[in-house]
Amino acid sequence: MVNEREIEERLTAKADRLPSLPGVYIFRDRAGKIIYIGKAKSLRSRVRSYFQRSGREDFKSAYLRHNAADLEYVLTDTEVEALILESTLVKKNQPKLNVRLKDDKSFLHIKLTVNEAFPRVLLTRRIRNDGALYFGPYLPASLARNTIKVINRHFLLRTCRIEIDGKLDRPCLEYYIHRCLGPCVEGLCSKEEYRQAVQDVILLLEGKNENLVSKLTQKMVEASEEERFEAAALFRDRIQLVRDLAEKQKMASSSGSNIDVFGYFREGPRLALQLFTMRSGRVVGKREFFWEDLEYFDPPNFLRDALQQYYLHAGFLPDQIYLPGPIEDRETIAEWLSERKKRTSRRKVRLLSPQRGEKLDLVSLVERNAKIAFDSRFRVLKSSKTKLLDNLREVLGLSKIPRRIEAFDISNIQSAEPVASMVVCIDGIMTNREYRKFKIKTVKAPNDFAAMQEVISRRYTRLLAEDAPLPDLILIDGGKGQLQSGLQALSELGIEDTPVASIAKREELLFVPHKLEPIQLSLSSPTLHLIQEIRDEAHRFAVTYHRKRRSIRDFKSELDEIPGIGEKRKKRLLQAFGSVARIRRAGEEELIPFVGKKLAHQIHQRFKKGPGAE
Secondary structure: OOOHHHHHHHHHHHHHHOOOEEEEEEEEEOOOOOEEEEEOOHHHHHHHHHOOOOOOOOHHHHHHHOOEEEEEEOOOOOOHHHHHHHHHHHHHOOOOOOOOOOOOOOOEEEEOOOOOOOOOEEEEOOOOOOOOOEEEEOOHHHHHHHHHHHHHHHHHOOOOOOOOOOOOEEEOOOHHHHOOOOOOOOOOOOOOHHHHHHHHHHHOOOOOHHHHHHHHHHHHHHHHHHHHHHHHHHHHHHHHHHHHHHHHHHOOOOOOOOOEEEEEEEEEEEEEEEEEEEOOOOEEEEEEEEEOOOOOOHHHHHHHHHHHHHOOOOOOOOOOOOOOOOOOHHHHHHHHHHHHHHHOOOOOOOEEEOHHHHHHHHHHHHHHHHHHHHHHHHHHHHHHHHHHHHHHHHHHOOOOOOOEEEEEEEEEEEHOOOOEEEEEEEOOOOOOHOEEEOOOOOOOHHHHHHHHHHHHHHHHHHHHOOOOOOOOEEEEEEEHHHHHHHHHHHHHHHOOOEEEEEEEEEOOOOEEEOOOOEEEEOOOOOHHHHHHHHHHHHHHHHHHHHHHHOOOOOOHHHOOOOOOOHHHHHHHHHHHHHOOHHHOOOOOOHHHHHHHHHHHHHHHHHHHHHOOOO
């Protein structure tokens, strides 16, 4: 077995051979999991720095030296390209050591599908890298909905999802009530007319109201001179509409002072990051982001990672960004954001760390709000959750507060594809990154007791092998039988002193070892509600996994009846489409590259007829 010293020497040698060029480097652990992604102007210099020991060493370097087992890299032409690639890979893989930006809310954005021949406007809470334009976030959400209504009513973009080829015999009702330009029927609307309407909508959504009013005024004059008075009246109404909307609009504008202000408050591994968005000199909204388990904290690195992730797919970029301190790669970040901003404005994005005056006062205000958010999120929460857990300690007769609870459930519907789940509750909060799922391996017939014993044994055999800490409480979904199965598994491992309890669904009774009678809490007890929340989450996670397993099994059994399809082709289809549901919906043309024309036709026909078809 390769020891830690040998791995470090191998990685050091690999770092020495890296090119002195810009790119992205990726560290993986012994299990092959990505633990850190970084970018560098010179890959060789940056990666080598992790293996050069010094008197004062940061947490990240020490962690990588002790835990990294492999190193990969991707070359790019420029440092800005490396920055973009790093942001994308971090967002996709969410490594342990990278800052993972997430909040509890998803705000409404407006999506303009310019990636389609005849674009539409839609409401969305998710920003994707799909070629469409995104605008927002809109605060309050009603502003986004009202803006969509205005666009549909006055700019007449289509709202349908059909493929537009101009070959329909007649338009739908939307055209006749003057809510659509009718691009679906040849002769009603040219591509150029529709494109102009889309450009007007872009100006409106970007807040370029004066530009739009000027453009519409010109069109109104031209229509009037050509005696197209109905069209002139339409442009006149749009001009008035834009002017009215400009007074109420609180989203991004490309003129005036557009500033984003960041501030944070931190204690130990917990941190609250606050963002104020200022448009045309007014604070129009704020967002909050929270971290509960920061492994290490280096402010310049943290701010850089936070900005990268926040602005990776942002629909609007401000003129200035105020930060509470210095930021790593300031020039590269500013260059990247300015390049993106060129699409809508000639202004560059400036990153500032104010030292005095009104700008510093504004950052201080945001930092005070970050502290308020921190207190609201962690201090109040900690107090109430700690009390609940202390009550649970008393109820179960535990020696200490159960800060980490691991809960198990078995899903075994109709004796098919038995599986199990484990969910984790830390300090009273469900922590889904710690969840685990199990395929039952040794139990063939339906036997929840034996399945529970297998899963408990597998879980804690692994923890013992890894010398990892055991939970403060193991919670099992079930009654006395399931509890005894868990105790048997723990006894065989020599850890029978680990606290265990089970909860029976029907009467919500708690069973604990060495007590003949079950514990019955009041149905209104907050402590019982916490136990139910954990139990229900374990059940949900198990059932979700079980349905997925059955779906894959049914899919494979149906394909087994088609001659010429074996395990390799089934695996290839799942890898290509990602899920059984997508394979069922796929057309023949989509299937052909993976199984050939003949089999694609047979698969398509099979799923078209439905399960069990002849």
